[in-house]
Amino acid sequence: MIIDVHSHLYDDNPATRNYQFPGEPHGRISAKRFVSHALAQPVDRMVLSADPTWLKDPAGLARANDRVASIVRRQPKRFSGLCQVNPLFGKASIAEMDKHIAKGNLSGVGEICPYIFKCDSGNKREFAIVEKAIELDATILYHSSNARDSGAVDRLATMFPQARFVMAHIGGMYNWPNGIAVARKHDNVWVDTSGYVMLCYGAMVKAVKALGPSKILFGVDFPLILAAPLVTVLKDLKLPRAAFARIAWKNAAELFAV
Numbered sequence: 286m287i288i289d290v291h292s293h294l295y296d297d298n299p300a301t302r303n304y305q306f307p308g309e310p311h312g313r314i315s316a317k318r319f320v321s322h323a324l325a326q327p328v329d330r331m332v333l334s335a336d337p338t339w340l341k342d343p344a345g346l347a348r349a350n351d352r353v354a355s356i357v358r359r360q361p362k363r364f365s366g367l368c369q370v371n372p373l374f375g376k377a378s379i380a381e382m383d384k385h386i387a388k389g390n391l392s393g394v395g396e397i398c399p400y401i402f403k404c405d406s407g408n409k410r411e412f413a414i415v416e417k418a419i420e421l422d423a424t425i426l427y428h429s430s431n432a433r434d435s436g437a438v439d440r441l442a443t444m445f446p447q448a449r450f451v452m453a454h455i456g457g458m459y460n461w462p463n464g465i466a467v468a469r470k471h472d473n474v475w476v477d478t479s480g481y482v483m484l485c486y487g488a489m490v491k492a493v494k495a496l497g498p499s500k501i502l503f504g505v506d507f508p509l510i511l512a513a514p515l516v517t518v519l520k521d522l523k524l525p526r527a528a529f530a531r532i533a534w535k536n537a538a539e540l541f542a543v
Contacts, residue, residue: 286530287519288537289328289512291396291426291453291479291504294319294353295336304508320356324363326512328505329534330543332392333357334367334426337401343377346370350381354390365543366391367426371402372410379417386421393541394418395426396453399434407437415445424449424540426477430457435467442471449473449540451502454480461488465495475536479504483515489522498524498531502540 296319298309306314306322323331333356335349346369353366368391370378385391394414399406418425427450429435435456442450455476456464468474478501482488492501503519505512519533537543 286534287328287503287516288330288332288534288543289326289479289505289507290332290451290502290537290541291477292323292331292333292507293336293396293509294333294349294356295508304510306508316352316356320360320364323507324360326505326507327516328512330363330365331505331507332365332367332537332541332543334396335369337369337396337398340369340371340374340402343374346374346377346381350385350391354385357390365541367393367395367541368423370394370397370414372397372399372404372408372414373402375410375413378414382414382417382421382423386423392543393424393426395451396428397425398428399437400428400430405437406434407440411441412444415441415448418449419445419447424451426451426453428453429460429464430454431460432463435460435463438474439467439470442467442474446473449475451475451477451540453477453504454482454506455488455492456482458482458485461485461492465492468496468500475500475502475540477502477504478515478519478532479506480510483518486518486521489518493522493524493528493532498528499536501532502536503533
C-alpha cells in the first residue's frame with residue numbers, strides 16, 4: 286500500500302510549465318482525462334488538492350474545491366481530497382472548510398501556498414484558518430520551499446500546539462535541513478516527501494534518521510512530478526517492513542483519515 290499524500294488537480298497540458306501529461310495535445314484536458322493519468326501512477330491512493338492558481342477570488346476557491354470533491358465522490362477508493370484555502374479570503378475559506386471538511390467531502394486543509402497568494406508565510410490572516418482546522422480536527426498541508434516557509438510552520442506550530450501541520454517537500458529542495466529541524470522540534474509537525482527533494486537520496490536518509498518513520502509521509506506532487514522515480518527512492522531505502530508502511534501509508538491514513 287502506498288498513499289500519495291500530496292498531488293494536485295490540473296486541467297491543462299501546457300507547453301511551457303514544468304510538466305506535461307503524456308499523449309495529450311497542449312491545452313485543456315477534461316477531469317476524466319486527468320483522472321486517467323492520475324490512476325496510471327504507481328500509488329494506491331492519491332490525495333488531491335486544487336491548483337492553487339485557481340484561487341484568485343472566492344468564486345474560484347469554491348469551484349476549485351467542488352471539482353476536487355467531485356473526483357473524490359466518483360472514485361472514493363482511489364482519491365481523497367484536501368480543502369484549498371486562501372488566507373486573503375478568510376470568510377470564504379472558513380465557509381469552504383465548513384462545506385467540505387465538516388461534511389466529510391474532503392479530509393484536510395491545503396496545500397496552503399503563500400507564494401501563490403502573495404501573502405507572507407505565517408501571516409496573521411492564516412490564524413483563523415488554523416483555528417478552524419483545530420475545531421474540525423483537520424490536518425493542514427503547508428507548502429515549504431525555503432527558510433521563510435519553514436520558519437512560518439515553526440511559528441504556527443508554536444502558537445497553535447493543538448494544530449497538526451504537514452510541511453511539504455521536507456521544507457524544500459535546498460531547505461530540507463531546516464525542514465527536518467522544525468519537524469524534530471515540534472510534536473505537531475510532520476514532513477512530506479513530495480517534489481524534487483525526494484530525488485535527493487541523502488535528504489531522505491537523513492530525514493529517516495533524524496525524524497524516524499512516524500514523522501514522514503510519502504508524497505509526489507503529481508503532475509509536476511511523476512510517482513515512479515519517487516516510489517523507487519522509497520523502496521531503495523530498504524526500510525524494515527513496519528517503517529516502510531509508516532511512511533508509505535499509515536501516517537497519511539492517520540493524519541488525513543484516508
